Amino acid sequence: MNGEAYIKEAYQAILASDFESAIDWFEKAIAMEPDNASFHYRLSITCARSNRLVKALTHARTANRLAPDDPSYMIHLQRLEARERVLQAESAFSQESGQLYMAVALLKEAVRLDPLSVEAYMLLGVASAALGEYPEAVRAMQEAQKLNPLHTGAAALLEEYKKKLAVMLSES
Known part of the structure; x- marks a missing residue:
């Protein structure tokens, strides 16, 4: 079997909703053709959908390194890196309040990497508000609402x- 045959098996497994087998097939394809950026990219997508972020990032970085001029590989990598920053920020929320500044920095990086991440904007708004930075909180929620006008949480x-913010401004 060659790499492409393993890829076909991987897609058959995906169609059968057997994502673990799909990952195994993608890995076999990569073992046959380790420098095939497309194989790494496809494995990364499947790992990301299976909540295996570390592995997804590893293969997205490999795909991007092997084919740095492919914009789809770069966009995928940036989305995964944004997701990683959001997860790091979420863990900072559960720490002491000094960690909120770290969360805000991580979330700003997340929205830079993936400007379509409603979750990153929402968390940025919540973290900013927790720090009393209402202008930033309002901007973040406005962006979240632009991205998803039906998001009732963002609207509220x-x-x-x-x-x-109005109270804050009236007091100053």
Whole structure:
């Protein structure tokens, strides 16, 4: 069997919703053709969908290194790196309040990497509000709402933060 035959098997496994087998088939394809960026990219996508972020990032980075001029590989890598920053920021939320500044920095990096991440904007808004930085919280929630106008949580938090910003401005 060659790499392409393993890829076909991987897609058959995906169609059967057997993602673990698909990952195994992609890995076999990569073993046959370790310098095939497309194989690494496909494995990365399947790992990301299976919540295996570390492995997804590893293969996305390999695909990007092997084919640095392919924009789809770069975009995929940036989305995964943004997801990684969001997860890191979430863990900072559970730490002491000094960690909120770290969370904000991570979330700003996440939205830079993936400007379509509603989750990153939402968390950025919440973290900013927790720090009393209502102008930033309002901007983040406005972006989240632009990206998903039907997100009721974003709309409610946006109104809450606008009110708090108005109070803050009236007191100064």
